Amino acid sequence: MSVLLGVDRLSVTYKSGTPALQNVSFAMNAGEIVGIVGESGSGKSTLLRALLGMLSDGGQYAGGDIVFQGKSIFSHSQGDWSHIRGKRMAMVFQDSxxxxxxxxxxxxxxxxxxxxxxxxxxxxxxxxxxxxxxxxxxxxxxxxxxxxxxxxxxxxxxxxxxxxxxxxxPELLLADEPTSALDVTTQVEVMKRLTDLRARQGTGMIIVTHNIAVAAHMADHIGVMQHGALVEFGQTSKIITDPRHEYTRRLLDAVPELEGNANGK
Ligand SMILES: Nc1ncnc2c1ncn2[C@@H]1O[C@H](COP(=O)(O)OP(=O)(O)O)[C@@H](O)[C@H]1O
Ligand SMILES: [Mg+2]
Structure with a gap:
C-alpha cells in the first residue's frame, strides 16, 4: 500500500496565542480511514483545515510538514494547490x-x-x-x-x-463531524455511505468525531487529540483494547458497549 499522507511534527498557532497544534505526526496509506477523536477545543478542526491549507483567520503554520501523495503541500504553487484542493483532497465541514x-x-x-x-x-x-x-x-x-x-x-x-x-x-476526504448535526438514523446511514465509498473507490478518509464509538466502528486507525497534541495514534483494535493514554481510557470508559461493537475489527 502506498503512503497517502504524512504529517510530520506539524504545529499551528493562532494570533490569540493558543498553540492549537503541537508537533502532530502521523501517516496513513491510500484507502485507509483514520478517525480523530478528542474533546471540544483539542485541535481537531484546526488539524483538518491545516491539511487542506485553509487555516481560519489568525491561524498560522508554526512548524512541521504535510506531505500529500509524495509532495509537501507547501511546495505547490497557489494554482496547483487550488486544483488539488476540492479534487484530490476534499473536505466536508461540520456545518456544510x-x-x-x-x-x-x-x-x-x-x-x-x-x-x-x-x-x-x-x-x-x-x-x-x-x-x-x-x-x-x-x-x-x-x-x-x-x-x-x-x-x-x-x-x-x-x-x-x-x-x-x-x-x-478525491483520494483523501476530510470530514469534520460530518454527522453530528443529524438524527441517529441519518448518522448511521451517512456513515454507511462513507464506508461503502471507501470500498468502491478506495477513498482515504480522515473523519473527525467527538464520539470514539463512531471512530471505532469505521476507522482502521484512531488518533486521540488533547490540547493540540496527538497523544495516541494506532490501529483501532489496539487503541480500544490496549489504550496507552489515560485520556483515551476515559473516552472509552464513557462508551460501555464499545467492546461488543468493536469485536472482529
Ligand atoms: N480562528 C481561531 N482563532 C483563534 N483561536 C482559535 C481559532 N479556531 C480555533 N481556535 C482555538 O484553537 C484551539 C483548537 O480549536 P479547534 O481546532 O476548533 O478544536 P476542536 O475542533 O477539537 O473543537 C481551541 O483552543 C480554539 O479556541
Ligand atoms: Mg471542531
Whole structure:
C-alpha cells in the first residue's frame, strides 16, 4: 500500500496565542480511514483545515510538514494547490449546509463545482450529480437539483455536501463531524455511505468525531487529540483494547458497549 499522507511534527498557532497544534505526526496509506477523536477545543478542526491549507483567520503554520501523495503541500504553487484542493483532497465541514449559497439552486451550484474540476458538459455534470445524490440515499435527486438550499432539511443539506465532495473522487476526504448535526438514523446511514465509498473507490478518509464509538466502528486507525497534541495514534483494535493514554481510557470508559461493537475489527 502506498503512503497517502504524512504529517510530520506539524504545529499551528493562532494570533490569540493558543498553540492549537503541537508537533502532530502521523501517516496513513491510500484507502485507509483514520478517525480523530478528542474533546471540544483539542485541535481537531484546526488539524483538518491545516491539511487542506485553509487555516481560519489568525491561524498560522508554526512548524512541521504535510506531505500529500509524495509532495509537501507547501511546495505547490497557489494554482496547483487550488486544483488539488476540492479534487484530490476534499473536505466536508461540520456545518456544510452553511457553505451552500442560499440564493442559488442546489443543481447549479453542484454542476458548477463539478465543472471546475472536470471538463464535461452541463448535461453530463447534471447526470453525475443526480447519480451521486441518489448514492447518498437521497430520494428524488432530480427534484432536489431544482430546489434552493433553504428548502432542504439539515440532513439533506449535509448529505448533499458529502455528495458534492465525493463526486470529485478525491483520494483523501476530510470530514469534520460530518454527522453530528443529524438524527441517529441519518448518522448511521451517512456513515454507511462513507464506508461503502471507501470500498468502491478506495477513498482515504480522515473523519473527525467527538464520539470514539463512531471512530471505532469505521476507522482502521484512531488518533486521540488533547490540547493540540496527538497523544495516541494506532490501529483501532489496539487503541480500544490496549489504550496507552489515560485520556483515551476515559473516552472509552464513557462508551460501555464499545467492546461488543468493536469485536472482529
Ligand atoms: N480562528 C481561531 N482563532 C483563534 N483561536 C482559535 C481559532 N479556531 C480555533 N481556535 C482555538 O484553537 C484551539 C483548537 O480549536 P479547534 O481546532 O476548533 O478544536 P476542536 O475542533 O477539537 O473543537 C481551541 O483552543 C480554539 O479556541
Ligand atoms: Mg471542531
Amino acid at each position: 449546509g452553511a457553505y451552500l449559497n442560499p440564493i442559488r439552486k442546489v443543481g447549479s451550484q453542484y454542476i458548477e463545482a463539478i465543472r471546475t474540476h472536470f471538463n464535461i458538459s452541463k448535461k453530463a455534470a447534471h447526470a453525475m450529480a443526480v447519480d451521486m445524490l441518489s448514492q447518498m440515499g437521497l430520494d428524488e435527486p432530480d427534484r432536489m437539483m431544482n430546489m434552493y438550499p433553504g428548502q432542504l432539511s439539515g440532513g439533506m443539506k449535509q448529505r448533499t455536501a458529502i455528495a458534492m465532495a465525493v463526486t470529485m473522487e
